[in-house]
C-alpha cells in the first residue's frame with residue numbers, strides 16, 4: 001500500500017509540474033522557482049524601477065496591464081493570490097493604489113516584503129492648489145495627498161532606494177548588485193533633474209494646461225504651474241464653468257499648447273485647443289505605457305526626456 005501511495009503522489013506531483021509548466025504569461029504566472037526574486041508591482045513606474053534595480057536577478061510582474069489607466073483599476077481575487085505568493089510587492093502609495101487595503105486584509109504572508117515606494121517622499125497635500133492660484137479645482141480631488149510623486153526625478157530616486165532596500169533584504173546575497181544598479185540610476189536621475197532645472201529655468205512662460213493634475217511634484221520642483229482640465233484623477237468630464245475658466249486663462253496667458261495623455265480620451269483637450277487656436281501635444285504622466293511604447297524600448301528616462309521637450313515647446 002505504501003509503495004502505491006508513493007507512486008500516486010509521484011504521479012500527482014509530475015502532473016502538477018506539467019500544469020505549472022503550461023500556465024500562461026502575465027499575472028497568470030504565479031511562482032517561478034528559478035532562484036530569482038518573484039516581484040509584483042502595482043503599475044508602470046514601479047515595474048520599471050523594479051526592473052532597473054533587479055535586472056536579471058528578479059522576475060517582475062506588473063499588475064495593471066499595458067495601456068490601462070490605473071486610477072480606477074482594482075485587483076481581481078487571483079491578483080491577490082499572486083501578490084501573496086510573491087517575495088516582494090511594490091506599490092507607490094500616497095493614495096495612488098486606492099485598493100491597497102485589500103492587499104493588507106487578504107494577503108497573509110509574513111515572508112513577503114511589502115514596499116511603499118513613496119515612503120520618505122515629502123508629500124504634497126491634495127488640497128494644495130499646486131500654485132494653481134487662479135483656478136480653484138479642489139472639487140475634483142480626493143485622498144489626502146497628491147499621489148503622483150514619481151514625476152519629480154528626485155522622488156523617483158527615493159522610490160528606487162526603497163525598492164533597492166527591499167530587494168537587498170529579501171535577497172541579501174545580491175545586495176551589492178542591487179546597490180550598484182541603484183547608484184547608476186541615481187546618477188542618471190540627478191542629471192535628468194539638473195537638465196529640467198537648467199532648461200525650464202530659462203523659459204519666460206510658467207503655465208501649462210494638462211489633461212489631469214498629475215504634474216504637481218514636477219511643477220513644484222521646477223517652478224511652473226499646472227492648470228488641470230481634470231483634478232488629480234481623470235475620472236470626470238469638466239463642467240461648462242470649468243471649461244470657460246480654463247479657456248479664459250489660456251487666452252489671457254497666450255497658451256499655445258494643450259497637453260493630453262495617451263491613456264485618456266483627448267476629446268476635451270481637442271475641443272479646448274480648437275477654441276483658443278492652440279495645438280495639442282502629449283505630456284505623459286507615466287501611469288502606464290502602451291504596448292507599442294514598451295516594444296519601442298520606452299522607459300522612465302526616455303518618456304521624461306520627451307516630457308521635457310514638450311514642456312519647453314509650451315513655455316517658449
Ligand SMILES: [Zn+2]
Nearest residue numbers: 214232233287
Ligand atoms: Zn493620475
